[in-house]
Amino acid sequence: MNLYSQKNMGIKGLVESGYLNSIPPEYVFPSNLNDLEVEEVPTVDFSQLTAGTPDERSKAIQVIGKACREWGFFMVINHSMPRRLMDEMLNVGERFFDLAEEEKQDHAGKELFDPIRCGTGFNNGLGNVFLWRDYLKVHVHPHFHAPHKPADFRETSEEYCKKARDVAEELLKGISKSLGQEENYIHKKMDVESGSQLLVMNLYPPCPRPELVMGMPPHSDHGILTLLMQNDVCGLQILHNGKWVPVNPPPYSFLVNTGDHMEILTNGRYESVVHQVVVNSNATRMTIATGHGPPLGAIISPAAELVDSENHPPKYQGMKYRDYIELQQTNQLEGKSCLDRVRI
Ligand code: OGA
Numbered sequence: 001m002n003l004y005s006q007k008n009m010g011i012k013g014l015v016e017s018g019y020l021n022s023i024p025p026e027y028v029f030p031s032n033l034n035d036l037e038v039e040e041v042p043t044v045d046f047s048q049l050t051a052g053t054p055d056e057r058s059k060a061i062q063v064i065g066k067a068c069r070e071w072g073f074f075m076v077i078n079h080s081m082p083r084r085l086m087d088e089m090l091n092v093g094e095r096f097f098d099l100a101e102e103e104k105q106d107h108a109g110k111e112l113f114d115p116i117r118c119g120t121g122f123n124n125g126l127g128n129v130f131l132w133r134d135y136l137k138v139h140v141h142p143h144f145h146a147p148h149k150p151a152d153f154r155e156t157s158e159e160y161c162k163k164a165r166d167v168a169e170e171l172l173k174g175i176s177k178s179l180g181q182e183e184n185y186i187h188k189k190m191d192v193e194s195g196s197q198l199l200v201m202n203l204y205p206p207c208p209r210p211e212l213v214m215g216m217p218p219h220s221d222h223g224i225l226t227l228l229m230q231n232d233v234c235g236l237q238i239l240h241n242g243k244w245v246p247v248n249p250p251p252y253s254f255l256v257n258t259g260d261h262m263e264i265l266t267n268g269r270y271e272s273v274v275h276q277v278v279v280n281s282n283a284t285r286m287t288i289a290t291g292h293g294p295p296l297g298a299i300i301s302p303a304a305e306l307v308d309s310e311n312h313p314p315k316y317q318g319m320k321y322r323d324y325i326e327l328q329q330t331n332q333l334e335g336k337s338c339l340d341r342v343r344i
Pocket residue numbers: 200202216221228235236275276277287289
């Protein structure tokens with residue numbers, strides 16, 4: 001079997017084939033791992049935000065506001081997603097990636113906006129960027145989709161995605177308040193009710209030379225907010241004041257980051273955060289992300305309330321969300337290069 005037919009299998013297939021004697025050169029990624037910095041990332045206590053005393057609530061909103069201003073990232077603890085459901089999602093995800101390659105591909109469309117896609121690396125239309133990552137991407141809102149295997153995928157993911165939306169909406173209320181607006185401000189501006197939600201499962205198998213490869217290169221997310229959970233293996237790093245900060249979340253927490261459309265809507269007050277994923281040599285990492293965005297047909301521009309022509313003129317021009325995603329996914333996934341295209 002030659003290496004190229006192996007690659008079509010995804011990185012999990014390649015690793016498990018036993019044919020991997022050295023890292024194939026196209027997987028080698030320029031390293032930026034010298035600039036690591038250990039810093040404590042902000043933590044939001046969700047229960048204080050939603051059910052605390054007025055004092056606790058306003059403190060939680062302050063924490064969120066500071067985290068959005070200074071980090072674009074925070075961890076969320078004591079949230080409303082049942083631990084049982086997080087375990088079930090990781091379990092069903094693992095069984096999806098364990099399916100035979102043909103069975104996985106059986107579910108998958110080829111086009112960018114097909115409701116279910118699975119693959120490896122990052123297929124940007126210019127060719128495949130080889131990453132130490134296999135993925136499944138499913139559009140789950142406003143129309144719910146699910147692969148038909150494993151049989152319990154649909155039921156588990158439907159419940160999970162609904163509850164993730166609830167968590168995201170509560171966080172968006174806190175973020176709206178932190179901007180000095182009423183709690184449904186972002187919800188209305190972004191039409192979250194009929195907004196798009198994308199479920200992404202990422203699998204990062206162990207790599208014999210982790211320092212040579214990348215799970216995901218530096219990028220920002222295109223939507224408003226991303227909620228991410230992981231099995232107990234770390235690997236996410238966020239770019240903060242020019243340094244890469246590794247994230248070591250408490251078990252069952254959510255890792256939350258603001259996306260490009262938060263930056264656009266807030267006219268740059270809350271910038272999206274650049275993040276990347278590194279892999280390791282001994283354990284498989286799995287993450288489950290839900291990306292929350294406006295409807296695909298919406299055009300989001302800086303909000304009138306957050307723009308004033310003298311001191312804060314609009315910094316971004318509106319682009320249909322669907323076109324923005326296409327722009328991001330068909331170019332090199334590199335930092336915030338996509339946002340630069342709509343910067344005024
Ligand atoms: C993503 C992402 C991070 C991770 O899917 O956009 O950044 O840790 N994932 O898997």
